[in-house]
Amino acid sequence: MKFSNIKYCFVALALISMTACHTKEVKVANHESDVVKVETAGIQLLKPEKDIVLPGELLPYYDAQIYAKAKGFILKLYVDRGTHVQAGQTLAVLDAPELKADADEAAAKLANNRSQYLASRLTYQRLKQASQTKGAISLNELSLAEAKMKADSAQVAAAQSLLQNKNKLLDYLTIKAPFSGTVTDRNVSIGDLVGPDEASKTHPLFIIEETGKLRLTIAIPEIYSSALDQNAKVSFGVSSLPGEIFNAKLSRISESIQTDTRTMMSEFDVANDNRRLKAGLFVDVTLPIQRNGKTMFVPTSSLVSSTEKQFVITPLNGKAHWVPVKKGITLDSLVEVFGEIHPDDKVVINASDELREGTAIN
Template sequence: MSGCNRRSETATTPTTQGPDSAKVIVLRAESVRKDISLPAELHPLERVQIYAKVPGFVRRIPVDIGSRVSHGQLLAVLDAPELASKVAEANANVQTALARFQNSQDLHRRLAAARQGAGAVSAREVEVARNQMRADSTGWVSARQMLRSLRDQQAYLTLRAPFAGVVTRRTADPGALVGSNQPLLEMENNRTLRLRIAVPEALTGSELPARKLAFTVKAFPGKLFNGTLSRKSETIAPRTRTETWEFTVDNANGELKAGMFADARMGVARSQPSFLVPPSAVVTSQERRFIIRLTDGRTEWVDVSQGMGVGDKVEVFGPLAEGDIVLQSANEEIKPDKPMIALKQ
């Protein structure tokens, strides 16, 4: 009975839980280079629509679509009968003005000579003759300018190629009445092409080593073509948030066509080293994007922005320094200022 009445006393010792541990990485600045693929489009080096500057009928047009032409080669000859009549009239006006000027010039010379005598001619008469001679001289110059203008318009009836290229469109045949309302011909210089690529804003700060790229087109599967970076638009399109990069493509063999779509592959590199971390180290919430850094054994949330993905890592930018210790796998449940033991790999 006495044994039943005994009460056994059990001593309990409180346990203290130590700080958590987590795998970490040490930030190292690295040169970042990434191969990307972007859609592109080929454009001719030059493209022009040929209009008839003065209305007329097509007399002759010796080229058609696909015709390769050299600089200054004849493209079309027009007829404008009313313009020829105006030129003939202007030529007659020049001859009339010249005769009038010669008569007044001769009269002024005679009066000026007679004035040297015993006053047979008054000074007033000599002055009137001089003024008339000047007026007739101006009329002759004006008539010549009008004739020159009409002859220049006649020259517009002969259309010539402004550069070497190929005719890609023809809209009229001999006998057709043409004017400035629609182009008569369209031609392109496709011996050299422009490859234009819309580069996303996030990549516009990157550099292109050797300023070259390779691209493919559907017409030649598996065949690589090359282009050299020639210029950038230096502005971001508001709608697409991209910058246009233009590459020069040699097309001497004529394989490529303007208007083709291409798949461009280029390796872009950051101008300065960047920090790379695993995607698991970056926490993205509705309010912020951050990584967790260990400072003196305690956690710290550091806001970052994310750059390119390179292999199995991503770029991060923020108030970071080389040698910082960052959690390899971070989440929102790890609060700031929490003790943490770093397990380095």
């Protein structure tokens, strides 16, 4: 009786064990056959037109820092901060007696060299005339007279060049405006010693800016660099003049992407005859963007931005396939993408990085 009970127990344990193994195998099989159901959408080809807002900066059309090229004391000042000047207008006059003395010395040297040249030329001409009589003048004497005349002529040329240089330095004593504009800074007073030495280069004598016309500079992000029309016009406002809108037209594009910021610099000329706009202002610019041709757009929920990369998920042979893309313009519920995708591809609408590469999808 005991042997029979033991036999039944072994049979029961064997059945339980076989059932457990069979159940485990079914679970594995079911796990391997899991298929994630997804909803897909087609890629749309669009030629987008959109206004974007970018920060910009108003800069003077021209600006110059004025330094003294000759060493001297400030003798006269004709302008101050805020003075409007014309091109060539005198800003200041320096006093440098030693430069004037050098110029006078150079002028005297030139006069002396000219006298010597005139004398040697006259001597040569007389000897040459006398040499017409046979035996009156030796050829060696005539050659020496000619050489002396040419040497004196060279001395005159050198003295003229020296005097010109000295006079040029005297011209530097009068500091003039390089262009029409406004003196925005003055760092000198009458009696100050200025010059081209390193100590004087710390601060310019004057800063002049052309503010009747301004440059609006904008850093265009790389993704929009090819969507900027050559005849683009922008509008902007400034916080100091609320409610007013100003316009500007594209004038210059750098045609190069800066590697540190991944932007392309562009400039718009802004008329400012009434000088209501101030150089140095930061403004928000409304910029129209338009692609030259049609590009690919997908639903915004199809674009996944993970710590690894940006990508969309496409079905490939019944499995999820990650396709790296770059993001472009966003239009409402659509986003522009660039990458290894094609117009006839499908993309998963509600994509996420939880749907791993190679997952079976339907």
